[in-house]
Amino acid sequence: MALAATPTVVPMEERELPKAGAAPVVAPVDGEDHTGRDVVLDVRKLVTYFYTYDGVVRALDGVSFKVRQGETLGLVGETGCGKSVTAFSITRLIPDPPGRVVSGKVLYRGADLLWELDREAKFKPVKGTNRVKVSRRFRRIKAAMERMMSVRGRGISMIFQEPMQAMNPVFPIWDQLGEAIYLHRGVEVIDGLLSATPHDPSVAPAVDALLDVGRSADRTQLREAAQALARAAHLPSLETEAFYAVRDSLPDIELARTHLNKALKRLKLSGLQRAYLRRERRRIELSNKLRDTYLEEMRLGRHLLTARAPIRSANLSNQARRWPLRLWGIRRHVDKPVKEELLWRSVTELEGVRIANPVQVAKGFPHELSGGMLQRVMIAMALAPQPSILLADEPTTALDVTIQAQILELMNELKRKVGTAIVLITHDLAVIAEVADRVCVMYAGQIVENAPVRSLFQTPLHPYAQGLLVSIPRIDRPEKKLESIPGSVPNLIFPPAGCRFHPRCPYAMPVCREVRPPMTDEGNGHQVACHLYHGPTVTE
Helix, strand or coil: CCCCCCCCCCCHHHCCCCCCCCCCCEEECCCCCCCCCCEEEEEEEEEEEEECCCCEEEEEEEEEEEEECCCEEEEECCCCCCHHHHHHHHCCCCCCCCEEEEEEEEEECCEECCCCHHHCEEEEECCCCCCEEEEECHHHHHHHHHHHCCCECCCEEEECCCHHHHCCCCCCHHHHHHHHHHHHHHHHHHHHHHHCCCCCCCHHHHHHHHHHHHHHCCHHHHHHHHHHHHHHHCCCHHHHHHHHHHHCCCCCHHHHHHHHHHHHHCCCCCHHHHHHHHHHHHHHHHHHHHHHHHHHHHHHCHHHHHHHHHHHHHHHHHHHHCHHHHCCCHHHHHHHHHHHHHHHHHHHHHHHCCCCCHHHHHHCCHHHCCHHHHHHHHHHHHHCCCCCEEEEECCCCCCCHHHHHHHHHHHHHHHHHHCCEEEEECCCHHHHHHHCCEEEEEECCEEEEEEEHHHHHHCCCCHHHHHHHHCCCCCCCCCCCCCCCCCCCCCCCCCCCCCCCHHHCCCCCHHHHCCCCCEEECCCCCEEECCCCCCCEEEC
């Protein structure tokens, strides 16, 4: 999408200041929804503080927005404006201490992820300072974290900005990626193993056909023949394993046959292994029921405590009955088919993020990969559970331009197939213009403008959004001098009164220094928090 011409603001003398005491006209938040899509994430007046020795850092101060199914929402702003803190607050990953989500609501499909937040801690100001003493109730915090486990991954997944800090350096890539797959798609994995048919009469002809294609070394035909073998054996992951078994063995066809026989051998399960898999399937189903109960509890409050108790007790008793399989040797034997299946499912996920040598990468460790490769592994890990909401915190920062386009297309493909809603955090306005449906502009812990992407680029309303747009180069105007926003982001321990942008705003008025501007609707779903505009006030 091409950038619009340099935006302008109607001169202040042509505008009227808001009248004191006037009753505001009320508009619905985010404007009217003409798409008919369900709201999957509703953030309302989210407040997050960091309690430091210097004082209370007001990182988020009343952030509100909605994300609908299949929609991409972009969060843009300068470094330190609160974009990443917003994502961490939604998933309750704020380091506590010193951080703490203080108030607000985060509704995921109607379930409040900040369930009983007010009962988790007490706050007592320290006299004579800007500090606050926080008394935490760890039993309630632990209960809240248990409920968040029912949401993270399959419900809300996240691509972290620093992949090296988010991965364990002592485990191979496939182990960490496979854990995400097994945790959220375990029933699918076990059903695939139990339904595999390595003795099917059509398997042997499919193996011969695959080896015949291998002699021609045609990669496309080789992949199609591997897919036919996977269909014959009724196991999708066998396609990936068979393809690399033949490709890496060429031109030695007999070695390729040996590797294929080894791949089929892993599908021949013993009676003990089948019993273990059936027991694991029951355990995973019970865990899924517990997660659903947690979601219902967060949706309705404390009314389902008695309904959750039998499910939890049944889960604990089921775990107790599994103790003989924990003996060393037996557990290693019965777990082997699951481990091998997760390895090849992980390779398939790595293929999806365009990694050239996925088998080698899957068997390697995080420290062996470059920053860009780690970023793609992190993206694969976030996409593997097929989440309802994807929080992407600078997902393409460490990637070159070609890989950026591939990753963005992969995210769009997931959105089309699964209906995943995406919250994209980035500094790159070109990426926002390309993939986002709506944009929220953040400044100093507050959202100052919320608009459809085309409306924001064509007619930005807030002076801060205008400053961001005029500071980027224009391919159609190479002679244009780049402008910058004077000043810097304020200290959020002592934020400016009124509008937090007024010390840097060229249109600042006396009212901007005293009164925080409300969010107003200026038509067509374009909302702005600025005293220069007088549309109907947006309420939650």
